Amino acid sequence: MNMLEMAENGNPLVTYFEGAPDHYNTKPPLLIIMQTCIYLITDHLELSLRLPSALAGLICCLVLLGFCSHYLKLPLIGGLAALILVSISGFVELHGTRTGDYDALITLWILLFLIQYYLFLEKGLQKHLMLFYLFFALGIATKASVPFLTLPILLIWTLYKRKLGSILMTRYFYIGLVIPLSMMLLLYPFRELFDPGYIQSAWFNDFGGRYGTAIDGHAQPYPYYFKKLWVERALYFSALFPVFMLIGLLSKPSQRKNILLFSGLFCVGFILLISQSVTKIYWYDTPIMPFLALTIAVGVSMIYSHTKSIKYSKNILVIVILGLLVVPYMHNATKSIQAKRFSWEGPEYYEPSLLLKKAINGEVNLKRHYLLFDNDYYPHYEVYNILLGEKQGYKISYKQYMSQIGLNDKVIYFQAHRFEDSLRTCFKVYLLDSINPHIKMLKVKDLTCQRAQQTSLDKNP
Numbered sequence: 135m136n137m138l139e140m141a142e143n144g145n146p147l148v149t150y151f152e153g154a155p156d157h158y159n160t161k162p163p164l165l166i167i168m169q170t171c172i173y174l175i176t177d178h179l180e181l182s183l184r185l186p187s188a189l190a191g192l193i194c195c196l197v198l199l200g201f202c203s204h205y206l207k208l209p210l211i212g213g214l215a216a217l218i219l220v221s222i223s224g225f226v227e228l229h230g231t232r233t234g235d236y237d238a239l240i241t242l243w244i245l246l247f248l249i250q251y252y253l254f255l256e257k258g259l260q261k262h263l264m265l266f267y268l269f270f271a272l273g274i275a276t277k278a279s280v281p282f283l284t285l286p287i288l289l290i291w292t293l294y295k296r297k298l299g300s301i302l303m304t305r306y307f308y309i310g311l312v313i314p315l316s317m318m319l320l321l322y323p324f325r326e327l328f329d330p331g332y333i334q335s336a337w338f339n340d341f342g343g344r345y346g347t348a349i350d351g352h353a354q355p356y357p358y359y360f361k362k363l364w365v366e367r368a369l370y371f372s373a374l375f376p377v378f379m380l381i382g383l384l385s386k387p388s389q390r391k392n393i394l395l396f397s398g399l400f401c402v403g404f405i406l407l408i409s410q411s412v413t414k415i416y417w418y419d420t421p422i423m424p425f426l427a428l429t430i431a432v433g434v435s436m437i438y439s440h441t442k443s444i445k446y447s448k449n450i451l452v453i454v455i456l457g458l459l460v461v462p463y464m465h466n467a468t469k470s471i472q473a474k475r476f477s478w479e480g481p482e483y484y485e486p487s488l489l490l491k492k493a494i495n496g497e498v499n500l501k502r503h504y505l506l507f508d509n510d511y512y513p514h515y516e517v518y519n520i521l522l523g524e525k526q527g528y529k530i531s532y533k534q535y536m537s538q539i540g541l542n543d544k545v546i547y548f549q550a551h552r553f554e555d556s557l558r559t560c561f562k563v564y565l566l567d568s569i570n571p572h573i574k575m576l577k578v579k580d581l582t583c584q585r586a587q588q589t590s591l592d593k594n595p
Contacts, residue, residue, distance in 0.1 A: 135513045137169040137182060138520050146170075147320075148329045151513075157335035162321045164275035165236050179521065183234030190242040191231030194424050195219055197242075198431075201249055206389055208435065214455070215424075215431035221463040222423050224367030229417035232470050236277045237420040243273035244284060244421045251288055252396055255295050260306045267310035271317040278321065279340050280421065281314075287403035291396060345411045354414035359405050362416050369462055371426060375401065378433025385436055394432045397425040485548050485573040490518035494525050503575070504533045506547040541578055548573040 136159065139150040149156045149163050165186060173182035195216035202212030219225055229235040247269035254262035273281035292298045301307055326333050337343060363372040375398070382394035401422045408418050434455065441447045486505055493500045500522070505515065512532065523529040530546070533539060539561065547557070561578050 135517055135520075136163075136166045137173055138517060140166055140170045141173055147325055148332075152516075155329045155332065157331065158339070160332065160336040160339045161236055162275045162278050164272065165239055168239075169234065179517065184232070187231050187234055187238035190238040191220070191225065194238075194242050194245055197245055197249065198424060198428060202428075202431075205253070206393070211431050211435045214434060215427045217459060217463075218371065218427035218430055219424055221459050221466060222368050222371055222427065223462065223466060223469075224363070224417070224420060225423040226466045226470060230420060235417075237417050240273055240277040240280050241421045241424065243269050243276060244281065245424045247273060247281070248284065248288075248396075248400060248425075252291075252393075255292065255297050256392075260304075263304070263306050264310055264313075267313040271314040274314055274317045275321065277340075278318075278336075279344070283404065283407050284400070286407065287400050290403065291399060344413045347412055349413045352413045352415050356409055358414045359409055359416075359419050363405075363419065367416060367419060368423070368426060370458070371430060371462075374430055374433070375426060378429055378436075381433055381436055382429075390432050390436055394429055394436070397429040397432070400425045401429065486515050486546065487518050489546070489573060490515065490522055490530070493530075494518065494522050496526065500530050500546070501528045503530050503544045503546055504539075505530055506533050506539075506545050539578055543578045545576045545578065546573065547576070 135151050136149045136156060139153070140146065140163075143150060146163060146167050149159065149166055151158065168186045169182050172185055173179065176182060198215040198219065199209065199212035202215065203209040206212075224230065225238075225241075226232055229237045231238045247266045250262045250266040250269060253259070254266060270281050289298075292301065322333055322336065339349070343349060368375075378394065379398045382391050382398065385391050404422050405419060408414070411418075434451070438448065438451055441451075486507075489498065489500070492498045507515070515532075519529050533543075533545070539545060545557075557576065
């Protein structure tokens, strides 16, 4: 919805929903801008929505590979980290790389600016500090509150490296601050000039309100993220994590030890920080996934360095690693192909969108039809409905309650468990079409309760 309205009104700063500034999704507009640009070029809805997240996931893998290849001179570690990353369920599933959400993109920016900060402390080159500020600003433009959660972790690492004093004495530290500060001024005070009330809504939705209250009922106990990582989001990767952290702590100083400790510190620190928030949603842990993969990959390389004198150790290690990765990787691949994970992700949930796509292509005529749907929030249908209006010159309407149904109404319904018994009880209807087992098109023939005559949906008018 935000993307289509931006494509129509050409406003890259203020996101709109149903013709008005969107004060529910108050996140900054960078992702929507990227999606809109792709849509204007390709005129393809799903590609435009999903491509930025998919590319962000791919670039995360390439960044891990490039970082390990150029800094550690060990490309195999980078390749292993990338392979682990795409095998982690939490990186791929809903709100990850396979859906058109913000989390894959913010994960990319966090990966980039943390690596740049790490390199700055190691090498002292100003270009890494400037790149840190640039990627941090892009993170703000994607999901503004999340980059700031990393700052306490970076402070701890800086103190550990005993570099705080030298950083504060660097003039580029203050010059670079102009980049994220300018982004904040553009996205909030400047937008407020054109969209009054936005700052207040954004504060509640994205900052203090989300951290201090349970938004949309997403209240969870403190260990929520730890349990999710352990049993679902990272499977046994989370079990391997403390093992490799212990190996890193006990090993001699080296580049690999530094990277392992830095990655591990971010994983632990970030989870502890988001666990303090009252609002807890499982995909908020997505930014740790590349660092979880990097920690395990570096840990594996450290084990190998201590066991390479053992005969066949390399072959055994390769077999063990591939054996551990094959199940989660195939699980992610199968889940992505089937696009089925939660109960509401099943066929019933997607069928109306697929039916609307057929109408957009002229394969079925839905003129003067109503979609019966028991919710007042339906952007996943309305986005196709907007395209239906653009391509075919008409749109369908929505009805949420039986009392809204009138004589001769043509009704599309897909929530059989919710509506079918009531339809048969309160109306005499006949079946216009049964698209498939999950979705039916009916016409109301009589408003009188006809339960005795409604033992089946009769296709004869």
